[in-house]
Amino acid sequence: MSPRHTAAEAARTRQTILDCAVELASVHGVGGVSAGDIAARTGLSRAGVIGPFGTMDELRLAVLAVAASVFAEQVWQPVSGLPAGLPRLSAAVEAWVSYLGRRVFPGGCLMTTASIEFDALEGPVSDQARAMIDGWRTVLAADTEVAIRAGELDPSTDPDQVAFELYGIAMALNQAVVLLHDAAAPARARAAAARLLSNPPKPGPASETRGDPTDD
Amino acid sequence: MSPRHTAAEAARTRQTILDCAVELASVHGVGGVSAGDIAARTGLSRAGVIGPFGTMDELRLAVLAVAASVFAEQVWQPVSGLPAGLPRLSAAVEAWVSYLGRRVFPGGCLMTTASIEFDALEGPVSDQARAMIDGWRTVLAADTEVAIRAGELDPSTDPDQVAFELYGIAMALNQAVVLLHDAAAPARARAAAARLLSNPPKPGPASETRGDPTDD
DNA sequence: CCTACCGATCGGTAGG
DNA sequence: CCTACCGATCGGTAGG
Numbered sequence: 482m483s484p485r486h487t488a489a490e491a492a493r494t495r496q497t498i499l500d501c502a503v504e505l506a507s508v509h510g511v512g513g514v515s516a517g518d519i520a521a522r523t524g525l526s527r528a529g530v531i532g533p534f535g536t537m538d539e540l541r542l543a544v545l546a547v548a549a550s551v552f553a554e555q556v557w558q559p560v561s562g563l564p565a566g567l568p569r570l571s572a573a574v575e576a577w578v579s580y581l582g583r584r585v586f587p588g589g590c591l592m593t594t595a596s597i598e599f600d601a602l603e604g605p606v607s608d609q610a611r612a613m614i615d616g617w618r619t620v621l622a623a624d625t626e627v628a629i630r631a632g633e634l635d636p637s638t639d640p641d642q643v644a645f646e647l648y649g650i651a652m653a654l655n656q657a658v659v660l661l662h663d664a665a666a667p668a669r670a671r672a673a674a675a676r677l678l679s680n681p682p683k684p685g686p687a688s689e690t691r692g693d694p695t696d697d
Numbered sequence: 698m699s700p701r702h703t704a705a706e707a708a709r710t711r712q713t714i715l716d717c718a719v720e721l722a723s724v725h726g727v728g729g730v731s732a733g734d735i736a737a738r739t740g741l742s743r744a745g746v747i748g749p750f751g752t753m754d755e756l757r758l759a760v761l762a763v764a765a766s767v768f769a770e771q772v773w774q775p776v777s778g779l780p781a782g783l784p785r786l787s788a789a790v791e792a793w794v795s796y797l798g799r800r801v802f803p804g805g806c807l808m809t810t811a812s813i814e815f816d817a818l819e820g821p822v823s824d825q826a827r828a829m830i831d832g833w834r835t836v837l838a839a840d841t842e843v844a845i846r847a848g849e850l851d852p853s854t855d856p857d858q859v860a861f862e863l864y865g866i867a868m869a870l871n872q873a874v875v876l877l878h879d880a881a882a883p884a885r886a887r888a889a890a891a892r893l894l895s896n897p898p899k900p901g902p903a904s905e906t907r908g909d910p911t912d913d
Numbered sequence: 914c915c916t917a918c919c920g921a922t923c924g925g926t927a928g929g
Numbered sequence: 930c931c932t933a934c935c936g937a938t939c940g941g942t943a944g945g
Contacts, residue, residue: 486930491930494930507817508817508818509818510726510728510814512726512729513728515922515923515924516923516924516925517922517923517924525930525931526930526931526932527923527924527925528925528926528930528931528932528933529930529931531924531925532930533930535925536924536925537923537924537925587817588816588817589813589816589817593813594813596872596876597805597809597810597813597814597872598726598813598814599876600804600805600871600872600875600876601723601724601803601804601805601875602724602725611876611877614872614876614877615877641881641885642885642888642889645869645873645882645885645886645889646865646866646869646885646889648869648872649862649865649866649867649868649869649870649889650862650865651865652865652868652869652872653861653862653864653865653868654865655813655816656812656813656816656830656864656868657861659816659817660812660815660816660827660830661827661830661831665857666861669857669858669861669862672858673858673861673862673865702914707914710914731938731939731940732939732940732941733938733939733940741914741915742914742915742916743939743940743941744914744915744916744917744941744942745914745915747940747941748914749914751941752940752941753939753940753941754940
């Protein structure tokens with residue numbers, strides 16, 4: 482505990498630790514975050530770093546929660562008010578590309594890093610990483626399905642296939658930006674995503690589905 | 698040194714260490730390989746593990762060399778004799794998908810893992826990881842360029858864009874197999890790659906390039 | 914390729 | 930939120 486300090490000061494200390502830990506995690510991996518590293522960068526003692534979280538694993542779970550909330554704030558919140566379906570899906574992809582291109586985390590997107598880092602491991606930290614990725618893929622697939630039903634995408638489109646491919650584009654972009662320092666990568670990602678999402682229904686014979694715009 | 702043993706025995710010991718290290722690296726990351734872990738699994742002492750390599754970093758470089766040679770053996774060697782261009786590119790992608798689907802490394806493709814693990818780090822180990830990935834992208838782009846010149850792909854095709862997207866498909870596949878245990882993932886990857894590589898030249902007016910099959 | 918060590922660092926606890 | 934510890938493990942070396 483911190484007998485000499487107010488609750489507000491304790492909360493600020495906690496946030497200082499988390500900010501530092503998130504930065505380290507994006508570079509060294511979530512499992513590569515150590516109390517000693519954070520202590521050296523924040524001026525706290527190692528015990529002062531671990532204290533507010535109890536154990537390092539709890540601190541790592543908190544790091545993933547921060548990563549998820551930053552991702553939501555940067556990618557999903559700006560577009561969540563748009564109409565469900567293709568408009569929102571396209572805008573989300575654009576926000577995603579922009580987020581990765583801006584390199585919000587110095588070592589690349591923490592969600593991507595964590596998904597590779599924990600893919601073969603088990604435990605609460607890897608469970609949370611898995612849930613984050615699965616949740617985002619579900620969001621992408623759901624809006625794809627709405628787009629299909631609204632007649633914005635061809636009925637032969639497979640929502641899970643779209644989510645699969647969008648994730649691949651994002652991972653390739655993350656790698657190109659962070660590993661290869663390729664400034665052209667965001668444009669490549671936009672081109673790939675645009676081709677994937679420009680698959681309007683083919684106007685075959687008697688192909689009028691539903692949602693006639695003249696309806697009332 | 699190993700005064701009581703022949704050179705052949707020393708080489709076998711070295712291989713035992715490497716095999717174990719590669720397996721651990723695919724699960725815990727190349728940086729997550731420790732001498733103690735390998736010692737416990739092989740029955741050797743920690744000093745016996747480090748000895749043949751000098752330092753752990755040298756051992757890690759050897760792990761990456763094994764990963765590269767396994768990748769070459771599984772993906773490139775089977776197709777390297779095919780005609781350059783689209784036939785070889787398509788066969789390489791199929792071999793790549795098959796390799797990832799078979800989960801040759803228990804924790805997923807070491808090249809993919811290493812590319813994320815080291816993307817923001819510097820040093821000889823990350824340099825070697827970078828060179829592996831860059832080399833493979835170059836191979837993919839080169840065969841794409843041959844395919845364009847041979848009239849197998851539309852001239853508007855960008856070889857680096859194709860390499861970028863193929864890498865994304867492979868990363869998405871690796872993630873789907875190892876993290877999400879999605880048995881349908883290889884089929885998804887094949888569908889995505891097929892769409893990417895089925896872009897024949899458009900027969901516009903006077904669009905006959907060169908390489909007329911009736912030539913002699 | 915072993916034992917026996919080295920200093921450094923790990924996560925975590927006790928007590929203030 | 931600090932100091933002062935705990936046992937365990939890290940990479941690496943010496944010497945046989």
